[in-house]
Amino acid sequence: MLENGDLILRYLERLGVEYVFGVPGGSIEPFYDALARSERRGGIRTITARHESGAAFMAEGYARETGKIGVCCSTAGPGATNLLTGVASAYADGIPILVITAQTGLDKFGQGSLQETSCTGIHTVEMFAKCTRYNTLVSHPAQLETKLLQAVSHAVSNQPGPAHLAIPLDVMRHRIPDNVKDQALNAFLNHEVAPNQASLQALLDDLECTDKVTLVLGEGATGANDILVALAESRNWLLVTTPRGKGLVDSFHPLYRGVFGFAGHNSATDALKVENADRVVAIGTALDEVSTCGWDPTTILSDRLIHISSNPSHLSRSTMARLVVLGSPKLVFGAIADKLIGDATGESRQPATSDAPLPENTRFDEPEVCLERSGRIKAQALMNFMSTICPRDSRVLMDTGNSFLWGIHYWNVRRPKGMPAERNLFNIGLGFAAMGWAIGSSIGMAAANRDKPVVCFTGDGSYLMSGQELTIALQENLNVLMLVLNDASLGMVNHGQKLSGGERVATQLPSVDFAMMAKALGVESHTVQTMEQLIDLDIPEILSRPGPCLLDIIVDGDQVPPLGSRMKVLTGSIPNDN
Structure with a gap:
């Protein structure tokens, strides 16, 4: 017989997860028993943080590096509340993590158990409600498998972020047959958002006849950045990144003008001004304070804006844009890049391989x-x-x-x-x-x-x-x-x-x-x-x-x-x- 903890790990293994970051304790012990069994057979193992917030940060770092879902866990009571800051951080940056917290046994809810965090105690499920994409108490063993799959589905969706499962001690310990058949994970594969064909044509029509364009790469442009750089090179368009998108473009590329927004560069601001950009194409950015230089209306936030993202919450802020396209930037530009590059008449600008101490086209403060x-x-x-x-x-x-x-x-x-x-x-x-x-x-x-x-x-x-x-x-x-x-x-x-x-x-x-x-x-x-x-x-x-x-x-x-x-x-x- 297996326990529900083993079932969770079996699904996580199918998703390629290697570690669970957390701190053990009494109410989460059945899950750690499953982790010990997993480690003995060469499967997922635990890495023990010194503080639960550190465990959540580690899960986020793991997700950023691998592109997989990160996983963290804690016991009940202060273990769960200690996770909150790390979970909120992942939520704010849209990083997919699965958060597993323990609850005391269901039959002891409301009885004043040590570290009780049920709806009649310190209500941790309610605390996680505003910093997760999915948040639930698994109140019966039969719910666990379905709610686990729903949690993962929300975490890795086109609005990624943390998903939280609060699992009581007796539910985690519940035994299941060894030969139980796992459900399909098809919902978590190939979920890039395909753009609407009419939107693609409108984007192509607009950009084909525009010479002065500045591309703004946000964190959601990851995976499309090579296409975007090639497109900029073919048409001599300028490149700018948001603070979170810094790193997607080589700082020494001759078309790159630096970071726009929080702690950014004046050269990036200039590249977005109306005299240098008839169109500002923002890709994969939330248009928040840090990516708009405090909501500056003279640069990104104008009727020159074309906003492209696979995350609909990003697009809800671009009410002033002339065109908004919901779709994976990789699919959007993969569909139109050949046409735009083929029509290009400008001189190609190749990436620099300079060993210069500073990029020539980025204006630093000092x-x-x-x-x-x-x-x-x-x-x-x-x-x-x-x-x-x-x-x-x-x-x-x-x-x-x-x-x-x-x-x-x-x-x-x-x-x-x-x-x-x-x-x-x-x-x-x-x-x-x-x-x-x-x-x-x-x-x-x-x-x-x-x-x-x-x-x-x-x-x-x-x-x-x-x-x-x-x-x-x-x-x-x-x-x-x-x-x-x-x-x-x-x-x-x-x-x-x-x-x-x-x-x-x-x-x-x-x-x-x-x-x-x-x-x-x-x-x-x-x-x-x-x-x-x-x-x-x-x-x-x-x-x-x-x-x-x-x-x-x-x-x-x-x-x-x-x-x-x-x-x-x-x-x-x-x-x-x-």
Whole structure:
């Protein structure tokens, strides 16, 4: 006889899942029993996080790297509530994860069980309702298989995100016959959204007769980016990415003008102005604050906009657009690219293979600082140097705070030749912007692909929240390079207070030796106070071998990160006393 926990794992194996990230406990124990049985036969195994929010972040990193569904679990009570921030982060960024939380036994609901989270206790199912695509209590053993399939279906749909199953102890432990026949998983295969033919023709008619076009690649353009770059080259159209789409285009491509939006580049803004773009074609982006530079009406959000996405929630925000196309960007442009490229009359523009220190066509706020080597380490120079020295196929994550501001603006993506279009090497958790997101996600990403190096930039504030997850990278022998930007402050908040004229309060952190902390954990570490010390480290060698390493980077906290668009939104909310 099998138990329902074994049934769950059997379905997850068919989806190619390799790990479940979580923290064990009493009410989830039957699921961990099933995981132990699975591991003994070489199937799915568990990776034990240090905190449940870290487990959710790891599941997200795993999903980002593999394209499969990530899975995390927790026991009842605080185990479930600890997952919430990580689940909300995956929801905000549209990452498919399956979230399994335990409940005490059904017959004990309302009896004041230890860690009770039923509808008569601390109602966790209700808590998950607003940060999941599917959310349910499995109240009877016969429901589990159907609800599991429904959960996975919602998680990997064209509106992807987390799906939550709350499973009582006795339901998880319920026995089922060994020879029970699994249901079909056809609903989870080949579910790309096909565009309407009339919409395709309208798009083709519009673009065929337009010379000045700027393509804006959001995260949903993944998989279509090679087609889009080829199309831009054939017609001399400009290329821009949103912050989440950064990484889909090589930063040194001659048609690329940088990131538009949060921490973006003025060259990208110029590429979207009416004098440079008769049409702005936004692909796979939600048109939220961070991808529209605080809803700037002079760039993307105008009647020049053509908006294409497979996610209908994205398109609900493009009410001003001249044309909206619901469909997979890969299918949309695959259908019309040959015609547009065949009709092209412009000079072809091939990708650059330059070893130049900075892209020529992207306008940085402080380009001269990117090359500075003297004095305290400038984050601008750190990002530029590391993007040059790290292997081109490194997976890079930028944590919430100054890290993702500096990274969006100053990290230069050099996409290797032959890199699959589905691969985005630059990762940020910008939707919910949870501190410590990158720490857990980098571990999930490294576990998913142990052959590739993972580079995680985080701040001292984030590391003090979640740095203990580094012990998992050690335990799993994962190739993770953790760089802690140490300025003894909550840097993004600190600079935000300065720029907004707010009170200077609550941002100072104690001076911490993060290298010593890492050594205490058994992790290789180095304190880096100058660019010369960083250059002397053999970064490629560190990234060529398994096992984690931490660099405690003492950065110049006086350097102001590119906060412009964010400050415009924040200060615009301040009432005018006049």
